[in-house]
Amino acid sequence: MNCQPWLKTLVYKCINIEHSCLLCSELAEQHYPLCVACEHELPWLDEHCLRCALPLPMAGLICAQCSRRPPAFDQVIAPWHYGFPLDTLISRFKHNGQWPLGRLMAEMLGLQLHHRYLDDLARPDLLLPVPLARRRLRERGFNQAGMLGRWLSKALAIECDEQLLLRTRETPAQQSLNAQARQRNLRRAFALASAASLKGSHVAVVDDVLTTGATAQAVAQLLREAGARRVDVYCLARTAKPGQA
Structure with missing residues (x-):
């Protein structure tokens, strides 16, 4: 036979x-x-601010906002800008629980990070997902940033700690607020676990979308005060300014 x-x-x-x-x-x-x-x-993010990843008409620039007032975080890494069809994929992952879509996007973000580490990007010591408020976590049933952090942790062989960064109070949804209101909304919204020790550490904050950067700024400021020497932000997508294509 x-x-x-x-x-x-x-x-x-x-x-x-x-x-x-x-x-x-x-x-x-x-x-x-x-x-x-x-x-x-997919809406790949090519030309963007070297600091906050804001989409720009040319590569290799720093946006006016980051030039005037440098953020507490060092660099944002995002493969895509928040446009079709990626916005639909993220929404289906977050709001409809379609986890395979989240896993796919996390895998592709991990591949980009692997390439960046081989190039010139500093490799962090720790991944910290942005925590959800308790009410929103009950409604949704899962924290999308936590899931992204776990998938990235496995792909990159970097520890992910979902207990170190805490959400200390309920806040209104950020989507309905402008930039200034978002910053006010997040004051004292985060804290670190009592046993947290970040002195001299390089930390990467994990989230799904960076819009105004208010959440990233609030978390990065807290981590800096706790002794972190560098804070990066890893996310799936970066939005453009309102009215910008």
Whole structure:
């Protein structure tokens, strides 16, 4: 009996993961469930502020806001700007519990970070997901930043601590507030666990989307006061200024 055809099929399946694309359902033909065509259609963030990743018309610049008042964090790493279809993917992950979409985006963020570490990006000692308020956590059932942090931790082999950074009070949803109101909304909204020791550490804060940077600023300021020597922000997407394409 000749088993060679079956063996060839078996070997093919072992070395080629037969994912279906999570966007178009076609065969992905990649190691993650996204086909090349859909990957090219994602809103990749190319030209952006070197500090806060705000989309800009040219690369290699620092935006006016970061020049006037440098933020407490050192650098934001985001693969995409918050546009179609990525905004839909993030919404389906956050609000509809479609975790495979979150896992896919976290995997792609992890790949970009791997490349950046090989280039010139400093590797952090610790990942800290932004915590959710208790009421919102009960409503949603999970913290999307915590899930992203765990996936990134596994991909990057960097510890993720979901207990060190705490949400100390309930705050209104940030989406309905302007930049100044967001900053006021987050005053004293975060704290560190009593046993936290960050002196001399390089920390990366993990979140899904950076909008005005108010959350990142509040958390980074707290971490700096606790002795962190560097604070980066890892997120999936960065929004543009209102009215900016």
